[in-house]
Amino acid sequence: MALTAGTKLGPYEILGPLGAGGMGEVYRARDTRLDRTIAIKILPEHLASDPGRRARFEREARTVSGLSHPNICALFDIGDQDGIYYVVLEYLGGETLADRLAKGPLPVSEVLKVGADIASALESAHRYGVVHRDLKPANVMLTKTGTKLLDFGLAKPSPVLASAAADDTQTLAKSLTEERAIVGTFQYMAPEQLEGKETDVRTDIFALGVLLYEMSTGRRAFDGASRASVIAAIMSSEPAPIGTLQPLSPPALDRLVQNCLAKDPDRRWQTAHDVRLQLEWIRDAGSQAGVPRVKGQRWITRERIAWASALFLLLAVATTFVRYVQPSSPPQRKIMFTVEPPPGYKPIPDGITALSPDG
Known part of the structure; x- marks a missing residue:
């Protein structure tokens, strides 16, 4: 039988249902002594009459009570009233x-x-x-x-x-x-x-x-x-x-x-x-x-651009270095010599003087 709002189980007042599972119904309730919201899990009446189910329900309480961990729902109390077996658990929002x-x-x-x-x-x-x-x-x-x-x-x-x-x-x-x-x-x-x-x-x-x-x-x-x-x-x-x-x-x-x-x-x-x-x-x-x-794709694109820019700059610097550091080819030497004219040679006015191949 489902519990209605206002039902009292010891010092706990039922506020409303939260859900139900194979091993019990869960209600939101208020601890009247400490004035805090808690969750109460109740073994359904048709299961409470089964000694095996009741033993498993009580075993859960003993099990959880021995576990203290921030990622495990805490158990505060256990009790029974008028044939109703219940455990009091940490209330979790979310x-x-x-x-x-x-x-x-x-x-x-x-x-x-x-x-x-x-x-x-x-x-x-x-x-x-x-x-x-x-x-x-x-x-x-x-x-x-x-x-x-x-x-x-x-x-x-x-x-x-x-x-x-x-x-x-x-x-x-x-x-x-x-x-x-x-x-x-x-x-x-x-x-x-x-x-x-x-x-x-x-x-x-x-x-x-x-x-x-x-x-x-x-x-x-x-x-x-x-x-x-x-x-x-x-x-x-x-x-x-x-x-x-x-x-x-x-x-x-x-x-x-x-x-x-x-x-x-x-x-x-x-x-x-x-x-x-x-x-x-x-x-x-x-x-x-x-x-x-x-933003993986955007990061990859920026990385490629940065690497391409760095490579281009490196090539430009290398080209400039080669041009100014590598020595240029030496200038051609000028060869100068004097040729004596043969005896009795008289230059022809406005003529052109040339040397034969054999001198």
Whole structure:
């Protein structure tokens, strides 16, 4: 049953609905003690009667309460009243990544920033021993202060990193997943997740790659006319390279995403930490990593003009240097000599005197 405005849950007053997901309804509410706006997530009544669903809901609360990170939605409180189970969460203004993607692909700079934020949040969760398992655009909120990762309702302790987790949490996780049920949103699931195999942090790496692809191109990495065709694409097909859909996208980002989407978990990036470092490197390296400048074509034209002008000036200087520095050919020598006339020679008036070839 939906809650109406004015309903009280302990010290929290419902103001209105925000949305609903597979694991609960979300309301905007007011904390009457601290006079601040918060979000309350409630497990629907028909699910609250299911011990398994209720246990998973409570597990999300315990999971999120142990995660403290600027890119993860904070959890403030948990409670139940008259059979209503709820958690009190940080209220976030803004829009979901799903809403943003409905308007088209994101600019490269925004893809790199949002991607690095998500990777940072996953890095923190994985370090704590938690695998999200349901990473999708609807679970990413874009706010004025940055990106926030939401909804750890399907999260579970990582089999590799969960040594620090409490024994009861491990037992609960096992009881909820021992039948290897497929949980998550299948368009963003890794192959091993679709097959019901054991999942680990690399499962989230695959989903992050799908998000990066969709943010870059505005299209899903794996799509089809039916659920079966989408699953088949995830299991056996490769998405078109980002560069073929967005020519200005940096090649380094395309390679990073391809690595995230490897079918074999051993061939993917092994940690969210590595993915974050790669995204930050592409962002900071700029054109050196293949990121086009905002006015790249204009910059190239100016560069060509500058180089042509410099070459012309160099040729002019070289020509002038050759003309004034190279020595000119020496002047021709004048040969002067005296010829004595033969004895008895008398010049003829107005005549022309000439020498015979033999002298």
